[in-house]
Amino acid sequence: MATRIDVEEHDAQEEFFRQGWTDGLPVVPPTPERVAAMLDHAGVAADVVVGTVPERSRDITAEKAAINAVMAGCAPIHFPVVLAAITAMCDPAFGCHTAVTSTGGAALCLAVSGPELGAYGFNATRNALGPGHRANATVGRAVRLVAMNVLGARSTELDGSSLGHPGKYTMLVAEEPPPEGWTTLREDLGHGLDDTTVTVFASEGSHQVANQLNGTPEGVLATFAAAMTNPATYGVGKKHQVLLVLGYEHRTILAEGGWTRDAIREHLAEASRVTPDHLEAGGIVMEHTTQNDMTPDADGKLATVRGPDDVFLIAAGSPGAGWSAYIPTWAPVLHSVAATRRVMPAGAGLPSN
């Protein structure tokens, strides 16, 4: 069980900063009562192990998760989402140890999909990737604080980020109901329409994708393909994964143009294949004797994603001028693949899938 520490109330925040417990912002004091409320809401005992990162010999207990969720500012209703995200983060395929260590400075980016996201307070419309909503801000922050405080992912310990990016404070996108006839992200990932899921990506920062004057699906897709083939993105030509946040105009144009989500993913998987010349024009050196074999396929091109399943689509954002977002994973799938878990109802414990 976690050690209890008495602090002077008037000096509590300064003490938290001195202890190195925060991400640089003030935190909510993790009192035993607040932590117990988190655990009670989720129906999880304090000593239950939520996930393990074997390379660090670290277990993440429900109690430590709850303490950090309180500090991040979560309400108890958010805690099942935090638990699902931590469980996903500890999926061996996600490669958590590397994701929170690498010089590339990945965020723990969460994509939440579900039928009742409003009940949690998630915002999926205006400013979907921006500030202003407790659930969006605190759930992602809780996961980062767990990485920092429980796994030692801090600059003075094992976070080797050369730069990092602002998404390392918190990064979460919630799904807006997609256009009529389209499936949801959770269905794409094999879950039911009535499920709520959270998917964790070890990601670069969010890149805005602008196309405001071309009203054709082909034009919109060409812009996405252009974003996905920027040689400056580490995983281009090296088989990484991408999360595309389809803004209102773009998803409407695509859906009304008859494009299904499967067709979009297939098109972009093909359209994002690049030649060595394309990368070399951007100053990139081809690798042949390293972990990233960049020998072109028979068509003379390199795959940016292994196939359509590595292109994740999520609807979010309000009507505007024509904005979307492109969020690439920070490294090839050799190191990390996105992982998804179901968010359990209140009192139902940990997710099993």
Added chain:
Amino acid sequence: MSTITVLNPLFEATGPESVTMAQRSTPADPVVITVIENSKPHAKELLSYVADGLRERLPVSDVVVHSKSAAGKPLDADEAEMLAVRSHLVITGLGD
């Protein structure tokens, strides 16, 4: 002055504070050393150079360089077992 009680958010180890090192023994000939390179750019070149140096300086029968499949992934159990069977000493290194 009032105080509040808070819970420690940091990892708190529950295992033993210290462990005993495994017993050391003098290896029988022929001695084989394995050097593991982490497969990042230039790691193989750097660690192969180290292996050459060990080969020149030490009375060993061979120094083998083993490449990991990915820098961020640990050796899997079968790979570790294979290296343990064929090596008397394993050295890990990295390049980046």
